[in-house]
Amino acid sequence: GAVVSQHPSRVICKSGTSVKIECRSLDFQATTMFWYRQFPKQSLMLMATSNEGSKATYEQGVEKDKFLINHASLTLSTLTVTSAHPEDSSFYICSARMAGTEAFFGQGTRLTVV
């Protein structure tokens, strides 16, 4: 099966700093990647859709200047949480897909802002 890898799996940062999370498709080329956010004991909420070589499409209520998404290649998308604050602490999950196939999920990144 297709493998999607996220890095790091856990990160703790100080309030006001920026954090970058990577999402890589290891054995396929992902034309589209998706970023989700999940709070404890809640479901996944789609933040944005990222297509290789173009600007990400953000869901309503998600600040694009706060959550910078870059999809520079067919195997890598990055999510940068800028000027992080404690309320940004969450579990961030990416998924990736080739055209016409299902999406595969990464293992998630636990972000804690102190």
Add this chain to the structure above:
Amino acid sequence: TQLLEQSPQFLSIQEGENLTVYCNSSSVFSSLQWYRQEPGEGPVLLVTVVTGGEVKKLKRLTFQFGDARKDSSLHITAAQPGDTGLYLCAADSSNTGKLIFGQGTTLQVKP
């Protein structure tokens, strides 16, 4: 806005009991997926149902897609502690991979 209503949201049962989780919507979907997620990990796909009325079995798990493709259920027979986790239904109505998730069902199976 398309919504997936999942119920129940929490379920705590004894080992050996049966349970059913429901996923309902007013919208029609081309496919619906069920995932299981453990704490600190990403969701893992259990099954995709595509055809109205379809029934799929995965060991003790039975998945059903409604005839009108608006609802689905997950039935677990003789639940075991290893079944504990968060179960999520999700739908991709536009076939773009953009999934809408239900609220999730947290299942706890006590030995």
